[in-house]
Amino acid sequence: MKTLFIGGIKSGKSRLAEAYIRSISQTKPVYLATTEFIDEEMAQKIxxxxxxxxxxFITVEEALYLKEKIALQKGAVLVECLSMWINNMLYYEKSFDEMEAELASVLQLEQDIVFVLNDVGCGIIPENKLAREFVDISGRLSQFVASQCDEVYHVIAGMSTKIK
Amino acid sequence: MKTLFIGGIKSGKSRLAEAYIRSISQTKPVYLATTEFIDEEMAQKIxxxxxxxxxxFITVEEALYLKEKIALQKGAVLVECLSMWINNMLYYEKSFDEMEAELASVLQLEQDIVFVLNDVGCGIIPENKLAREFVDISGRLSQFVASQCDEVYHVIAGMSTKIK
Amino acid sequence: MKTLFIGGIKSGKSRLAEAYIRSISQTKPVYLATTEFIDEEMAQKIxxxxxxxxxxFITVEEALYLKEKIALQKGAVLVECLSMWINNMLYYEKSFDEMEAELASVLQLEQDIVFVLNDVGCGIIPENKLAREFVDISGRLSQFVASQCDEVYHVIAGMSTKIK
Incomplete structure (x- = not known):
């Protein structure tokens, strides 16, 4: 079973995704943190x-190679979050095709996987070129992941609506 | 009964919230305007x-102390809008905890209250620090208010969908 | 039959609108591109x-006068997209009232018409005055078009939800 939670900043998507994966998992689920540690302050917060x-949760960390890392885990995995992962992939100059290929191989794994993704496409088109590229890639990957998932939940104000 | 209408800029949330409160209220409802008058031109528009x-509607005005003002009213109150109120509270350097506490006491009042809130979290993360703080607080408070309301409506293009 | 597909940037709204109009149309539908050609590179992409x-699809192009152009077509017309059209109308200094009047006359045509529109109102209020004006007009027109359409679909991550 593959599931996507998508919603805006501070919409409650992570909290709902965490509750969801705990409800479907008989063992302690894995929390895959995609955050790269940038400075000491950030590291402390994390x-x-x-x-x-x-x-x-059992926490593991991986900024780039999701498939490899997830395949090593036993049981359900929460990917928290795909937006940060896209950010990392862009930082390391990976292309859209590379990102899609990586996610395609993740989606073929046997495990239950829950993805969390920021909905970033409902403001005006950003003036900043990198931001525009991020919005574009995020939107295209959200379509791809949603099309391959069994369930998709849209989250607003802490309320989730099943849209697939 | 407590109700939240959430939607983007010019999504029609205010119009729908106004129609809604009139439909549930047997007397003329109170329109609580949270706008602070900044200049003469704004004052004229308002x-x-x-x-x-x-x-x-009976119009009353209050930029900060919602609980005190609402408790004075008879009948249903439309809070128009929480986003402007958050803005005011930030301007007077109130913390998230103070805002949440104020809303918690509002939500304990006996009256029917309808809240209007801008959904601001579905664009890219703003570069401006104050804007980021606003988005963060707005999202967290929207989760809190929605969790305490009996009904939540999401508004897009003038169409409302009940999400709680 | 008039239909609106609304969603964020790269939400999949265009793809779904294209599939939809092909499913309801017995002849080859018309794709009305509202893009103005700005430079050679853009022209090649288009x-x-x-x-x-x-x-x-049969492709026709019109940046401003939608009613006139649509009335000339036989069969169903996909307007791709209203957001670019609003942009063009603003560029030529048309007012909101002129835009609404143009769309009102489009909506009175007998043909099946499918509109595609970007949801741009769920980020923070833009600092840029022109961007604010665009968001305001886009939201107000989305309400108007939705109110006159028989069906409205909201698209997130390639998944459409019927909201009217």
Missing amino acids: DAHKKMREEN | DAHKKMREEN | DAHKKMREEN
């Missing part, structure tokens, strides 16, 4: 979050 | 809007 | 898109 999750 | 509403 | 569509 560490604090990780401690908070310890009771409910 | 005055014109107020005149237009006179037939259907 | 030409390539046009070639890709040739098998399934």
Whole structure:
């Protein structure tokens, strides 16, 4: 089973995705954090979050190679989040095709996987070229992942609506 | 009964919220305007809007202390809008916790209350720090208010969908 | 029958609108491109898109006078897209009232018409005055068109939800 939670910034999508994966998983699910540690302050924040999750999740970290990392895990995996992963992939100058190929191989894994993704496409077209590229790639990948998932949930104000 | 209407800029959320509160209220409902008057031109515009509403609403104004003001009213109150109120609270350097506490006490009032809120979280993360803070707080408060409301409506292109 | 597909950037709204109009049309539908050709590079891209569509659509082009152009067509017309048209109308200094009047006369035509529109109102209010004006007009026209359409579909991540 593959599931996508999509919603805006601070829409509650992560909280709902976490509750969801715990409800479908008989063992402690894996929390795959895609954040790259940029500075000491960020590292501390992430560490604090990780401690908070310890009771409910096994945390692993991977900024780029999702398929390889997920295949190593036993049980359900929460990918938190695809938007940060896209960001990382862009930083390392990966193309859209490389991202799509990586996600295609992730989606073929046997495990239950829950993806979290920011909906970034409902503002005006950004003036900044990199931001425009991010919005474009994020939208195209969201279509691809949603088309391959069994279920898609749209989250607004902490309320999820099943749209697939 | 507590109700939230959430939607983007010019999505029609205010018009739908106004029609809704009139439909559930047996007396003339109260229109609580959260706008602070900044200059003469703005004041004139607001005055014109107020005149237009006179037939259907009793207008009262309050930029910050919603609970105190709403408790004074008889009958149903439309809070128009929470986004402007968050803006005001940020301007007076109130914290997220203070805002949440204020809304928590509003939500405990006996009256029927309808809240209007801008959905601002579905664009890219703003470069401007204040804008980022606003988006963050707005999203977290929208989750809080929605969790406490009996009904939540999402509005797009003047069409409302009940999501709770 | 009049239909609106509304969704964010790269949400898949165009692809779904194209599939939809082909499903309701017994003859080859008309693809009304509202893009103005700005430079050679853009013109080449548009030409390539046009070639890709040739098998399934008759392409016509009109940047401003939709009613006149649509009335000349036989069969169903896909307006791709209203957002670009609003952009063009703003460029030629047309007012909101002129845009609404043009769309009102389009909506009175007998033909099946499918409109595609970008949802641009769910980010923060733009600092740029022109962008603010665009968001305002786009939202107000989306309400108007939706109110006059028989069906409205909201598209997220390539999934459409019927909201009217």
